[in-house]
Amino acid sequence: MSTTINVEGMTCGHCEQTVKEALRGVSGVTEASTDRETEQARVEGDADVTALVQAVEDAGYTAHA
Numbered sequence: 001m002s003t004t005i006n007v008e009g010m011t012c013g014h015c016e017q018t019v020k021e022a023l024r025g026v027s028g029v030t031e032a033s034t035d036r037e038t039e040q041a042r043v044e045g046d047a048d049v050t051a052l053v054q055a056v057e058d059a060g061y062t063a064h065a
Contacts (some may be wrong), residue, residue: 003043008062010036015061016061025046026051 005023010016019041023032028047034040041053041063043052049065056063 001044001046003047003049003052003065005041005043005056005063007034007039007041007050007056010034010039010061014026018059019056019061022055024057025050031034 022032024048030045031054053063
């Protein structure tokens, strides 16, 4: 299953990497990618959307599905 999350606040490659690592740490995520230009993260796997949003927010960014 693929999920796209809107992420606000990614301004550089380091930001993208931070969000990607936060998402990969969520149970059920098999792959994650980020794009600061579109302000989106795409997640593969069966993780709960609420947990994905929380992981991004815990990393210091604003997120919503």
